[in-house]
Amino acid sequence: MLDPQLIRNDLNSIAKALDKRGASIDTNKIQKIEDKRKAIQIKTEKLQADRNLISKEIGEMKAKGKDTENLLEKVTSIKNQLEKNEEELTAIQQELNELIIVIPNIPHESVPDGSTEEDNQPIREWGEKPSFDFKINDHVDLGESLEQIDFDSATQITSSRFVVMKGQIARLHRALIQFMLDIHISEHGYQEVNVPYLVNTDSCTNTGQLPKFKEDLFHIKDQDFYLIPTAEIPVTNIVKDKIINDIELPLKFVCHSPCFRSEAGSYGKDTRGMIRQHQFEKVELVQIVQPENSYNVLEELTLNAETILKKLNLPYRVVTLCAGDLGFAAAKTYDIEVWLPSQNTYREISSCSNFESFQARRMKARWRNSKTNKIDLLHTLNGSGLAVGRTLIAVMENYQTKNGDITIPDVLQKYMSNESIIKKS
RNA sequence: GGAGAGGUGGCAGAGUGGUUGAAUGCACCGGUCUUGAAAACCGACAAGCCUUCGCGGGCUUCGAGGGUUCGAAUCCCUCCCUCUCCGCCA
Incomplete structure (x- = not known):
């Protein structure tokens, strides 16, 4: 597998290097999915962070014997959103992975050109x-x-x-x-x-x-x-x-x-x-x-x-x-x-x-x-x-x-x- | 194949729903001390990912996958693996 960082940051140079071995990748498609992945992941992780914070707070309140009704309501709506986002994220990560796992290695610079x-x-x-x-x-x-x-x-x-x-x-x-x-x-x-x-x-x-x-x-x-x-x-x-x-x-x-x-x-x-x-x-x-x-x-x-x-x-x-x-x-x-x-x-x-x-x-x-x-x-x-x-x-x-x-x-x-x-x- | 026990950080080993990514010990690393080393003491010490120019912030992971819950190492289900005893067997 190629370095995912490279795939994110320099897709074109990968495509160029793979061209040498006669392999091609759909850079537009990968880029599009990658952009989508990034957006969804950021959003999902934000929701997770919110949920974690409130859940922690609930724990503290309960320890003090205080009422948690408000917090529970708040976290439930986060939870619903989160479930949807997590599903979406998993799906898109899988889609991206399926594209990446079939990309061959990049030839070393000392490898001669040629096709057969x-x-x-x-x-x-x-x-x-x-x-x-x-x-x-x-x-x-x-x-x-x-x-x-x-x-x-x-x-x-x-x-x-x-x-x-x-x-x-x-x-x-x-x-x-x-x-x-x-x-x-x-x-x-x-x-x-x-x-x-x-x-x-x-x-x-x-x-x-x-x-x-x-x-x-x-x-x-x-x-x-x-x-x-x-x-x-x-x-x-x-x-x-x-x-x-x-x-x-x-x-x-x-x-x-x-x-x-x-x-x-x-x-x-x-x-x-x-x-x-x-x-x-x-x-x-x-x-x-x-x-x-x-x-x-x-x-x-x-x-x-x-x-x-x-x-x-x-x-x-x-x-x-x-x-x-x-x-x-x-x-x-x-x-x-x-x-x-x-x-x-x-x-x-x-x-x-x-x-x-x-x-x-x-x-x-x-x-x-x-x-x-x-x-x-x-x-x-x-x-x-x-x-x-x-x-x-x-x-x-x-x-x-x-x-x-x-x-x-x-x-x-x-x-x-x-x-x-x-x-x- | 039958019966039972168990899978937690590099290793050993706590932890049975809430501030535990995880006590404690060992190993490793940095330091103090020493001529040097050891011992002792002090400190640091998981990985992956996202985000950021950087500082930093966040997420995920306690065999794997699913479920319950506001919240899971901890409860439930399925699977995988390891160990002990019995059976079978190269």
């Missing part, structure tokens, strides 16, 4: 793309001929966009999770957390998935819970309604979790293989920081995610998302894209964002400055470190051999009984 993926700005590349002296396969062909990836069974069990992994591939998948967690814990100083995979409406609203993107989520109707599309939701909401002392900051959390996405609206997209699934696993990095540090931390967090790819020796590049491609709550985002030989292109494997105070304001996550004793909103950041399914694909494709086996990256071998190759069993 095409305008994203590559900022660095790492690693050497492998060259093969044989005809390469994609992960689907590799996995199926190894008989360790089974889409048919998954479809039978549930539906399309699910997968069954078996044997060494399943183990490799798990090894990747262990590896990622271990690096982030012991080399990058994150604390591991294990969180609920079902979350309530409030939590989803705080991080920005609701109310606007309900159709992307799986919803448990009976309980009004949602399956998490990312650990960002439960992990970030750890600081909901909290005031954190600055000596405890930054909070750095790493969390492995499954993620569930309905993928509504991506029907024709990535239908082959494990690129886009309804269920996948992810190791998520979350940092809760002081505002002045958040852009340095965005760089740090992105590098933390990149470290995994470096250690796996997978070629990748980092791009800065242009304003038009930014997610709803993000002020700035770096995407990390891994090289997929079968597609001869880079594919997103991590998205690292600074949300500034956008999420923190919604969840009332604040910190106390121990020098001034003042309270202020925190900044929140997160990024995948990394998406496990897509990392698995990248390993399979980049490490494939001529006869269809897969070499196990050195850093993963200790998680797989020191095996060095995945073969058909």
Whole structure:
């Protein structure tokens, strides 16, 4: 959520900034409702003050045993007016809130202009793309001929966009999770957390998935819970309604979790293989920081995610998302894209964002400055470190051999009984 | 699932209709004292919102929502959560 003060005082500059990301707001409508809100609120609070004063007086009179008939009459007429005003105020505050809650974050000044993926700005590349002296396969062909990836069974069990992994591939998948967690814990100083995979409406609203993107989520109707599309939701909401002392900051959390996405609206997209699934696993990095540090931390967090790819020796590049491609709550985002030989292109494997105070304001996550004793909103950041399914694909494709086996990256071998190759069993 | 108890400020814990946004203790912050620290003493100490250039003034909030009342932390209703015992269970 944007700062309500800003909305009140400088609506036009917000509109201008949002224009950059291709979002528009009806400034006239908002201004009109805001003006009305102000008038009604002032009037309502005046009436409340009057009522409080007289009620207090009645108490004093009664204590002295005096007659209160006059005062009661007076306060009754105030009460009737007040009820009407309070109703009106509630209604208009709600109307205003509904308008404000769907306004996306303002892009940071360093975010490049642009409206689509095409305008994203590559900022660095790492690693050497492998060259093969044989005809390469994609992960689907590799996995199926190894008989360790089974889409048919998954479809039978549930539906399309699910997968069954078996044997060494399943183990490799798990090894990747262990590896990622271990690096982030012991080399990058994150604390591991294990969180609920079902979350309530409030939590989803705080991080920005609701109310606007309900159709992307799986919803448990009976309980009004949602399956998490990312650990960002439960992990970030750890600081909901909290005031954190600055000596405890930054909070750095790493969390492995499954993620569930309905993928509504991506029907024709990535239908082959494990690129886009309804269920996948992810190791998520979350940092809760002081505002002045958040852009340095965005760089740090992105590098933390990149470290995994470096250690796996997978070629990748980092791009800065242009304003038009930014997610709803993000002020700035770096995407990390891994090289997929079968597609001869880079594919997103991590998205690292600074949300500034956008999420923190919604969840009332604040910190106390121990020098001034003042309270202020925190900044929140997160990024995948990394998406496990897509990392698995990248390993399979980049490490494939001529006869269809897969070499196990050195850093993963200790998680797989020191095996060095995945073969058909 | 059954029976009972309870949810109050950073924490602990008073408060059952009227000047209580809330006693008291602890923690935190400022000060006195001290070479320094501790102790002791003194003082300050919730958040959000509205209004104002500022000083200031006002409103709201005692799990959430509704109700009764001139007035609710306190009474009534619904929901959520926590704890204890029993049952069931990975």
